[in-house]
Amino acid sequence: MNSGSRQIGLSKSKITSFEQCPKRLWLQTHRAELAELDAGAEARFAAGHEVGDAACGLCPGGVMIEAEPDLTAALERTQELMSSSAEVPLFEATFAHDGVLVRVDIMEPDGLGGWHVAEVKSSKSRKAYHVADLATQLWVLREAGVQVSSAAIRHLNNQFFLAEEGNYQGAFVDTQSLEDAKPLALKRSKQAEEIRLVLGGDEPARDTGDHCHDPFPCKFVAYCSRDDEPARYPVSSLPRTGRQLAAKWAEHGIVELEDVPPGSFSNAIHARIHEATLSGVPYHDVDGARRIIGDWAFPRTYLDFETIAFALPRWLGTKPWEQVPFQFSAHIEDCEGQITHREFLSLDGKDPRRACAEALVAQISQDGAVIAYNAAFERTCILRLAERFSDLAENLKAIAARIVDLLPVTREHWYHRDQGGSWSIKAVLPTISNSGDYAMLDVADGSAAQLAYLEAIAARTSEARLAEIARSLRTYCAKDTYAMIEVLSHLIGERMPGSLR
Structure with missing residues (x-):
């Protein structure tokens, strides 16, 4: 198993943060004290942990690879099990390549010398960033010499109803994602280099925008917007299509509804909002x-x-x-x-x-x-x-x-x-x-x-x-x-x- 010549410092979650916004990862790494308190973080973590435990519980005979006393121990235990040609499911199998460490939620032997990889999520459907997470794992696994025959996002089944207390058989669905993740995996090596350059430099410049909330609300929004002069009545506040309209009017240097000329909106609700904003009545x-x-x-x-x-x-x-x-x-x-x-x-x-x-x-x-x-x-x-x-x-x-x-x-x-x-x-x-x-x-x-x-x-x-x-x-x-x-x-x-x- 190749742990790479570089010091381990990246993970799939850090790569996801970078893809959302390089400045977010830089602040997360160098200025974590600037993050806002997230009241729901503990509850989301607990829910994710509960879902992960349930998914593992549905794979009988599996081995949990603990990071005790540290991740180095998890890497060594994973290599030991892989070297012995283990034919049992592995939970949190740990691999590293080129300074990027991943812990794979579930790896199941396919009976042909390869593995089915499952990235477990607590959502009811597959999201785009789930595939990106999987791509990071596939890249590291490939470089570690692991044969992956199939890979999926294992998410909750919206058609499942609890019929017996504690019995979650059928609670998960695999959305096959290997082919979707492969093109992203091919870009990870170059991206890892880019991330290191960013983290080794000064704080990146980035304006606030839609990316501050997609796919996750960023904890550094207050810091990044500290010098912004918020619009009193922004065009973006218009319901449904406000963001698209804001982008259109921004081309004319207009961000305030009050600066949009009267009669500019054909949508009745938008016109009503505009008139009330202009008149103050x-x-x-x-x-x-x-x-x-x-x-x-x-x-x-x-x-x-x-x-x-x-x-x-x-x-x-x-x-x-x-x-x-x-x-x-x-x-x-x-x-x-x-x-x-x-x-x-x-x-x-x-x-x-x-x-x-x-x-x-x-x-x-x-x-x-x-x-x-x-x-x-x-x-x-x-x-x-x-x-x-x-x-x-x-x-x-x-x-x-x-x-x-x-x-x-x-x-x-x-x-x-x-x-x-x-x-x-x-x-x-x-x-x-x-x-x-x-x-x-x-x-x-x-x-x-x-x-x-x-x-x-x-x-x-x-x-x-x-x-x-x-x-x-x-x-x-x-x-x-x-x-x-x-x-x-x-x-x-x-x-x-x-x-x-």
Whole structure:
């Protein structure tokens, strides 16, 4: 096995960072202290580790190659097993060439003297950067004299449902990728030289742009954009095609919507945003909103779910990354304007679906409109519960059938330039209300809610901390549903309903 004459210093993840942005890898190597805190990094690492363990568990008789006490030991153990013509799966087999070290997730003997290489990923499909990772491994394996007969991205199977606790047979799918990775592998030697030149030099110059978020959000964005003068209302904030339009107007030296000449946009939504931005006067079609919302019967139930998604399903009947509701908030407004709040929250780590379904049936009115913001999500959550619990299905389906969506009504009848091209409720609320900023909350968005749930169910979490998390989650979810009342009242030009009970 060839460990190369150069000091080992590169890996597939570092090459991936370089391909995204050379400056990112340089900062990662020389100025790591400039990285922003990534709140979800620990959870993603844990999910990836869990998926990797499950994939290995489906290869009986395999040998795990530990990096103990260090990677040199892993290299030596791998060489020992390869030299003995091992005919068992190898996990984390370690190879090096020309200063690049790789640890191969799974290598399975093909029975003909070659190996099937599997790069395990926790996503539900193959991504372009997965193939790039595989290419780095194939290059090093080829130079190490390893015969690779086939290679795949082994990702989660979106059609898999957990039927038996802990049994993940069928949870993975191999997307064959050898031919796609080969052309990239041929470029790795030259690229390794280029990377070393960059890392051995001064900090590279690179403007911020789309590459800062593709394929991963970069932890150095704040540092790289420290001297940028952000546009107040950038052309790129236009929904859907904003980036393409921004590139077009940038050719004319224009980045601000305010500098785009009137009448330049044929898209009705873009034209509306442009006009509101230029004038500073919000677009507000009260009559149009009233015509739609007037048909929404009382009692009106404003409903919002918080969900948790596990890479590997933990509860029977769920599939990889399925959103499972563990919390809901419901503000119920009667025809006299009185508001009642109902809620559900499960933080014991057990399957929350039955308790959630029962709480919905018990607490949601049997008539009247059920109002959601981006209603497809709430409707899907309820219908999945109906599929699971046949005895509650009729009542749950009746709730789902009464769901109406406040988002498209808001999109069609309101725009304030401070929304920045977004109609998320967190963007809209500050433009119509002084009821408080989400950023002031301990849990401020759905991603934070998922992290809070994971912390709550962790064995190390104290009772006091658990109570604190529960309070934060209740506050956040209730704010979402009360915000819908505020938005609806504003759209139709009426005062907020009466007292909260």
